[in-house]
Amino acid sequence: MTDTNASRTAPKASLLTIDSHTKRRQAAEKRFRVYGIVAIVIGMLFLAVLAVSIIRSGLPAFTKTIVEVEFTLTQDEFDAAEKQLFKTKAYAGYFNAALLTKLREQGLDVEVDAKAIERILGKTGGTIREFYRANTEQIGQPVAFKLAAASRVDGYFKGRVSRDTLQDSRFMQLSDLDLVDALYSAGIIRQVFNWTFITGADSGVDNPGGAGIGASVVGSFFMMLVVLGLSLPIGVAASIYLEEFAPQNRITDFIEVNISNLAAVPSIVYGILGLSIFIQVMHLPQSAPLVGGLVLTLMTLPRIIIPARAALKAVPPSIRDAALGVGASKVQTVFHHVLPLATPGILTGLIIGLGQALGETAPLLLIGMVGFVARGYPDGFIAGFTDPNSAMPAQIYTWAARADVGFYEKAWGGIIILLIFLLTMNILAVILRRKFERRW
Amino acid sequence: MNDMRFVETRVTTNEAKFTAKDVQVYYGDNHAIKDVSIDIEDKTVTAFIGPSGCGKSTFLRCLNRMNDTIDICRVEGDILLDGEDIYDKKVDPVQLRARVGMVFQKPNPFPKSIYDNVAYGPRIHGMARTRADLDEIVEKSLRRAALWDEAKDRLNAPGTGLSGGQQQRLCIARAVATEPEVLLMDEPCSALDPIATSQVEELIADLRTRFSVVIVTHSMQQAARVSQKTAFFHLGDLVEYGDTGHIFTNPEDPRTESYITGRIG
Ligand SMILES: Nc1ncnc2c1ncn2[C@@H]1O[C@H](COP(=O)(O)OP(=O)(O)O)[C@@H](O)[C@H]1O
Ligand SMILES: [Mg+2]
Numbered sequence: 001m002t003d004t005n006a007s008r009t010a011p012k013a014s015l016l017t018i019d020s021h022t023k024r025r026q027a028a029e030k031r032f033r034v035y036g037i038v039a040i041v042i043g044m045l046f047l048a049v050l051a052v053s054i055i056r057s058g059l060p061a062f063t064k065t066i067v068e069v070e071f072t073l074t075q076d077e078f079d080a081a082e083k084q085l086f087k088t089k090a091y092a093g094y095f096n097a098a099l100l101t102k103l104r105e106q107g108l109d110v111e112v113d114a115k116a117i118e119r120i121l122g123k124t125g126g127t128i129r130e131f132y133r134a135n136t137e138q139i140g141q142p143v144a145f146k147l148a149a150a151s152r153v154d155g156y157f158k159g160r161v162s163r164d165t166l167q168d169s170r171f172m173q174l175s176d177l178d179l180v181d182a183l184y185s186a187g188i189i190r191q192v193f194n195w196t197f198i199t200g201a202d203s204g205v206d207n208p209g210g211a212g213i214g215a216s217v218v219g220s221f222f223m224m225l226v227v228l229g230l231s232l233p234i235g236v237a238a239s240i241y242l243e244e245f246a247p248q249n250r251i252t253d254f255i256e257v258n259i260s261n262l263a264a265v266p267s268i269v270y271g272i273l274g275l276s277i278f279i280q281v282m283h284l285p286q287s288a289p290l291v292g293g294l295v296l297t298l299m300t301l302p303r304i305i306i307p308a309r310a311a312l313k314a315v316p317p318s319i320r321d322a323a324l325g326v327g328a329s330k331v332q333t334v335f336h337h338v339l340p341l342a343t344p345g346i347l348t349g350l351i352i353g354l355g356q357a358l359g360e361t362a363p364l365l366l367i368g369m370v371g372f373v374a375r376g377y378p379d380g381f382i383a384g385f386t387d388p389n390s391a392m393p394a395q396i397y398t399w400a401a402r403a404d405v406g407f408y409e410k411a412w413g414g415i416i417i418l419l420i421f422l423l424t425m426n427i428l429a430v431i432l433r434r435k436f437e438r439r440w
Numbered sequence: 441m442n443d444m445r446f447v448e449t450r451v452t453t454n455e456a457k458f459t460a461k462d463v464q465v466y467y468g469d470n471h472a473i474k475d476v477s478i479d480i481e482d483k484t485v486t487a488f489i490g491p492s493g494c495g496k497s498t499f500l501r502c503l504n505r506m507n508d509t510i511d512i513c514r515v516e517g518d519i520l521l522d523g524e525d526i527y528d529k530k531v532d533p534v535q536l537r538a539r540v541g542m543v544f545q546k547p548n549p550f551p552k553s554i555y556d557n558v559a560y561g562p563r564i565h566g567m568a569r570t571r572a573d574l575d576e577i578v579e580k581s582l583r584r585a586a587l588w589d590e591a592k593d594r595l596n597a598p599g600t601g602l603s604g605g606q607q608q609r610l611c612i613a614r615a616v617a618t619e620p621e622v623l624l625m626d627e628p629c630s631a632l633d634p635i636a637t638s639q640v641e642e643l644i645a646d647l648r649t650r651f652s653v654v655i656v657t658h659s660m661q662q663a664a665r666v667s668q669k670t671a672f673f674h675l676g677d678l679v680e681y682g683d684t685g686h687i688f689t690n691p692e693d694p695r696t697e698s699y700i701t702g703r704i705g
Pocket of ligand 2: 496497498626
């Protein structure tokens with residue numbers, strides 16, 4: 001009581017003057033706000049740097065350099081070439097002549113020798129002969145040949161190769177670049193969208209131009225089907241059982257601790273587990289999306305179970321009481337009321353878990369899912385769960401490890417594709433959460 | 441205590457609906473209900489009063505076996521509903537709860553439409569063959585809960601969008617929709633304003649004609665207004681049980697007297 005009396009008799013401070021205590025509090029609040037903003041700005045900065053560098057390094061993978069020359073092969077020329085000993089050389093001669101004519105038409109006067117064209121375009125004769133032998137009806141018709149330029153020419157257009165860095169070698173000479181420039185101003189050589197990169201399979205180590213990520217997208221797709229098909233039912237059933245039905249005792253406590261621990265186990269451990277169990281003991285095929293999917297399922301399960309249980313736990317107990325109170329059974333309570341309310345949380349956890357699985361590399365390396373897939377894809381579609389294949393992150397890893405600098409942009413381009421998939425999944429997670437979210 | 445009106449102070453001669461004998465409830469080592477024996481009469485409103493933590497809710501939850509959902513909870517003794525032991529091994533608590541409905545302290549409608557809230561019980565118990573049957577049950581239940589006039593134009597609106605008092609009446613409608621024989625109410629008005637409270641109280645008086653109602657309340661006035669029988673619990677003991685008028689005007693135990701005059705609790 002003495003306290004209140006004392007404060008009553010003390011002179012009243014005006015609300016308009018700020019005392020030292022208030023000043024300190026306001027300063028602390030301001031400081032905290034500044035810290036927060038600084039943290040966010042730093043975070044955004046890193047994100048921006050990351051995005052810019054990925055896009056800058058990766059975009060070139062989506063274009064390729066081609067030479068397009070239209071020319072007509074007469075029946076006589078065809079017959080003459082077929083009679084020769086070096087048949088492809090004859091075809092290359094026709095092609096080179098057509099190319100030269102094109103350049104002359106544009107009024108460009110450069111040295112053109114067969115060797116230089118071979119360095120720029122590779123051996124053209126074989127391709128042309130193949131074409132005419134397969135399409136004899138095209139003889140006598142104008143045909144536009146689109147031939148991929150060599151890796152160094154491609155690099156020249158993308159800034160990877162320049163006159164300063166290029167050293168004369170049997171692959172390319174400085175003088176070839178004059179020819180390339182002339183072809184460019186004649187509109188014969190140009191950059192086009194590289195569909196091969198989207199749909200193709202990996203190529204040989206010396207052919208970065210022909211490398212595509214398509215086959216490994218298919219591999220990842222089959223792998224994720226396995227992960228989804230196994231981890232969704234198992235994960236959701238396990239969380240529902242543990243959260244809603246299991247008695248609280250030592251055994252469930254033990255299981256709970258173990259699930260939390262498993263979520264923190266490094267993914268490479270799952271890889272070696274998969275190698276020894278699925279491949280060495282169960283003799284499942286190596287490099288197969290099935291095995292990759294199984295390994296990733298093991299890794300993903302705890303990462304799905306933990307958020308799913310949290311989502312179930314977050315459903316207010318009053319809803320369970322309400323359902324039980326009107327005579328619903330335990331199972332009815334869970335499936336009619338608890339699960340629908342937990343669905344947004346479960347789905348979010350599921351999609352984030354799948355996203356992690358999609359980007360996981362280390363376990364795939366151990367089970368050999370870096371398989372080099374160059375068979376007839378896309379004509380021979382890699383359709384199976386058991387056909388050897390690669391997966392997106394493993395493919396990116398493979399490219400990044402290759403010596404030819406041409407693969408560098410492929411690795412970054414692959415990362416762009418991977419990020420597009422992950423971004424799509426995250427957007428899907430947000431949409432699903434919005435759709436299923438209900439207030440209570 | 442001046443505003444205590446006793447709706448009815450007759451000495452009831454109804455049959456016992458629930459008979460509890462020597463009931464003990466433990467939460468782990470905590471002995472929450474000690475040796476409680478009580479007869480709860482049919483077509484009667486019975487009030488459970490007592491200070492917080494004395495075990496009113498615990499005992500109420502024994503009557504429809506809601507305590508089964510609490511792992512550490514152990515119930516001993518016999519509780520008979522119409523002469524049958526509800527804790528018998530053969531009894532399925534789900535069947536019991538269809539006959540003994542419950543309304544909780546905090547309104548807890550399902551996050552579904554008003555219609556679906558009321559229709560849920562009848563649906564899972566297969567009480568309606570056709571949609572028309574179900575419509576009829578929903579209307580009847582909402583009318584009984586005095587919510588029909590307010591809700592009839594918005595049956596498809598979410599039940600969670602109603603006001604607190606309306607939500608609690610919706611919960612009552614949901615509970616009566618399954619035609620229970622007993623309705624257990626655990627402090628149904630503690631979250632409601634006076635107007636909503638008096639609506640619910642009117643409802644209870646009305647429900648008594650069909651069901652037996654057991655209500656836990658912290659308000660002595662409410663107990664006096666709505667109940668015919670009152671049981672006073674203290675620290676897990678059933679101290680006194682009798683006609684409401686008798687308990688409030690002439691308590692036999694000094695603990696009851698000090699509680700209702702506001703000295704303990
Ligand atoms: N779920 C529970 N777990 C453990 N102890 C509980 C639980 N519910 C109630 N109790 C204990 O049982 C005793 C009676 O509680 P309760 O029945 O809720 O009292 P009231 O409803 O009369 O306020 C209290 O000591 C309380 O701590
Ligand atoms: Mg209580």
